[in-house]
Amino acid sequence: MKRKTRNFYIYVNIGLLGLVPFGLICLARHERTTTPRWAIIQDMDKQPYYKPQRPSTLFADGRAMRPHIPGTLAQQDFIYVNQAQVRAHPHNWAKGHVVLKNKTLYDSVLYGQKLVHGQGQWLTHIPIPVTKRFVERGRTEFNIFCEPCHGYNGRGNGTVNRWDERLRKDGSPDAGTWVPPSDLLGPGVKFLSDGLIFNVISNGVGTMASYKDQIPVVDRWAIVSYVRALEKSQKVVPVSKLPYPIRHSLKSLPAKTMGNGKKK
Amino acid sequence: MSERPFFVFPKWSDWLTKVFVISTLIIPIYLVILIAYGCSARTLNVNYAPKQPVPYSHAFHAGKLGINCEYCHTDVKRAAYAALPPTQTCLNCHSLIAAKSRKLQAIRNSYGTGKKSLAGLSVPWIKVDDLPDYVYFNHEAHVNAGISCLVCHGKVNEMTRVYQAKPFNMAWCLNCHRNPAPYLRPRNEVTNMSWTGKNKVKLAKDLGLTVATLPHNLGKYLMKRYHIPSVKLLTDCETCHR
Numbered sequence A: 001m002k003r004k005t006r007n008f009y010i011y012v013n014i015g016l017l018g019l020v021p022f023g024l025i026c027l028a029r030h031e032r033t034t035t036p037r038w039a040i041i042q043d044m045d046k047q048p049y050y051k052p053q054r055p056s057t058l059f060a061d062g063r064a065m066r067p068h069i070p071g072t073l074a075q076q077d078f079i080y081v082n083q084a085q086v087r088a089h090p091h092n093w094a095k096g097h098v099v100l101k102n103k104t105l106y107d108s109v110l111y112g113q114k115l116v117h118g119q120g121q122w123l124t125h126i127p128i129p130v131t132k133r134f135v136e137r138g139r140t141e142f143n144i145f146c147e148p149c150h151g152y153n154g155r156g157n158g159t160v161n162r163w164d165e166r167l168r169k170d171g172s173p174d175a176g177t178w179v180p181p182s183d184l185l186g187p188g189v190k191f192l193s194d195g196l197i198f199n200v201i202s203n204g205v206g207t208m209a210s211y212k213d214q215i216p217v218v219d220r221w222a223i224v225s226y227v228r229a230l231e232k233s234q235k236v237v238p239v240s241k242l243p244y245p246i247r248h249s250l251k252s253l254p255a256k257t258m259g260n261g262k263k264k
Numbered sequence B: 001m002s003e004r005p006f007f008v009f010p011k012w013s014d015w016l017t018k019v020f021v022i023s024t025l026i027i028p029i030y031l032v033i034l035i036a037y038g039c040s041a042r043t044l045n046v047n048y049a050p051k052q053p054v055p056y057s058h059a060f061h062a063g064k065l066g067i068n069c070e071y072c073h074t075d076v077k078r079a080a081y082a083a084l085p086p087t088q089t090c091l092n093c094h095s096l097i098a099a100k101s102r103k104l105q106a107i108r109n110s111y112g113t114g115k116k117s118l119a120g121l122s123v124p125w126i127k128v129d130d131l132p133d134y135v136y137f138n139h140e141a142h143v144n145a146g147i148s149c150l151v152c153h154g155k156v157n158e159m160t161r162v163y164q165a166k167p168f169n170m171a172w173c174l175n176c177h178r179n180p181a182p183y184l185r186p187r188n189e190v191t192n193m194s195w196t197g198k199n200k201v202k203l204a205k206d207l208g209l210t211v212a213t214l215p216h217n218l219g220k221y222l223m224k225r226y227h228i229p230s231v232k233l234l235t236d237c238e239t240c241h242r
Helices: A003-029 A083-087 A105-111 A134-152 A159-169 A196-205 A217-233 A245-249 B011-038 B040-046 B058-064 B088-094 B102-111 B139-146 B149-151 B171-177 B200-207 B217-226
Strands: A113-117 A119-123
Touching: A003 B011, A003 B040, A105 A113, A105 A196, A105 A217, A113 A196, A119 A196, A134 A159, A134 A217, A196 A217, B088 B102
Parallel strands: none
Antiparallel strands: A113 A119
């Protein structure tokens, strides 16, 4: 072999060898690793302070965060303003703040009860001004927290219930002791007072768990309002049965707002 | 006859030229490219998928069952930190369904129905998407500004075991902080993993508008509506580092 050709092949081989590290990196990029990144320079990435939900050796339970002391409330959970201010600043709800004017309202908002002759009675109304925005908030929260069991329409056939039915059909032992959730539009819930529904969401009933740690107080009331709205939506009357003035006013509306019956 | 030059490199010294070119040009350039590629955030950070104490599958719970992200990560709209759920949340369903499953041993231990020595202790979940300690990320601010979970965490509803989907380096953060408009969506679609914004009717409903009055440029419109600060403030050091 000529010297020039030999040199050429040597260079090509060295060049190809040089591509090997790139290939290895390429593989590494597409592989899941169970070990965290390896850093030569730490760059103050890990500092001696506690982020939320991190472990600590200081306390016996191994947590850096301290749990709620029973019977106490965090300061930011409660702001005392009057209801007019609430209407002006509905974003307070987003924070889960309970807005309380006085002791009576405090009991009613927090526990769904009022004192009648020294005895607790379930509220028959929602102690927070119910606006369209409030009910819409209830829908959002309902679709997050209630939908898995009770379903979007409240009929008690949510995704988790359907999955359990499937497990049961397959004869899987995982189906467990699941009880189909109650129909929120049936008489069982319809005749409950608002305060009692609030209490069920807060503290659970039967196999239903307590949701007071997952849903802030105001959102729980919003859900109650949405459940009521769902109930109302079931009372469907055909247009022909409506009194004439209403029927007439409906017909004069443009087709778009009436809904043309097509699914989008 | 001309005068002889003072010094001439001998013929054998030709190889020095080659050595010089290779050592000062080719090798450094090669090393720079190799290190930049090998040590890039994309290579180092992405695809970190630690084995968790419970083989919880987001692909099943969030994907197949369609449980909303917020069912477990309840605080995401209200707090800086999107908290992991307490053991109680798992047991909302798992006290009834698959209550005896071997995979849920760590959950039962934490709840107090398993090993007595571990009762009341947290499940030792391992954090996947972790930012450096000098960055103060706020979930509340981002989620309420219409930034989807998807933007930072990837398609979690398709992950059997959660892995880090994005590099989480500063250049990547700034990508969006310099031009947030294309990443925005209506607030109530934040946890929707399949949102495209192409369904005009749905979009109008989300924004409380009608199809006819939909804004031409959704990103710009949402910037205004959600009061997203100027790029100058978004790229200020103090916005993320205190």
